[in-house]
Amino acid sequence: MQESISQALGEVFTDILNRLRGEMREGLADLPLSLGPPDIGLLGFLARYPGSTARELCDYLGRDKAQMARKLKQLEGAGLLGKEADAHDRRRTHLFLTPEGEGVAKRGQQVRQQAFASLLVGLDAREQEQLLALLMKAAGKTDIK
Template identity: 35%
Template structure:
C-alpha cells in the first residue's frame, strides 16, 4: 500500500494542479454528490469541519469548487465542481486508471478477479458493525 500511495503522490505532483491527496478526495466527493454541503462531506468522511472548511476554501480559491446558498435553507451552502474542477477531476480519474493498470500489470484476468474478490473480503472484514 505504501508503494501505491507514494506513486499516487508522485503523480499528483506531476500533473501540476497543486492537488493533494485530500483535495482529490474532496473533488471526487463533490463530483459524485453535486450540491452536497460541508456537513454532508464531514459526515461522509469523518473529518473535522474546520479542516474541511480550509480544504474547500483552498479549492474555491483555485476555482475548482463553487458554492451557492441553499434556497430552501439560507443558512446552508451547496457545493459543486466548477468546469475547471470537472477538468481536474477527469485528469485525476485518468491517473487513477493508469495506476490501477500498473498495479495489476503482469497478472492474468483470473488473478485480477481473485485480487478484487480478496480486497472486497478484506473490506467486509474491516467494516464496523
C-alpha cells in the first residue's frame, strides 16, 4: 500500500513540476536573457533578502558553490546583479539586485504566481489551504520563507 502511494505521489509531483516549469518557461520567454524557474527563484530570494551571500543562496537553492559561482557571474554580466564586499570581512561578498534585476525578479514572480494559480484553478480556497498545510507538514516546515 505505502509503495503504491509513494509511486503515485512521485508521478503526480513530477507531472506538477513539469507543468509549472513549462508554464514558467513560456511566461519568461519574452525576457532578454534566457532564465529558467531556478534563476527566478534566485532573483526572488535576493529581492526578499538583499545583501545575502552566495553561501546563503547555495543553502536555499540546494546548489553547489561552483554552480552558484557560474550563475552569479552570468547574472552579474547581464546587469541583473551587483556585489559589495563585507565591511568587516573582505572575503565575504553581499549580493544585490540592480534596478534591472529587480524588474526581472518582479516579472518572474508574476509569472510564477500565474503558473501556480493555473495549477490550483480546480481547488477552492479551503482545499488550497489544506494542500499547503499538508505539503508544509511533509516538508517539515512550520512557516513560509
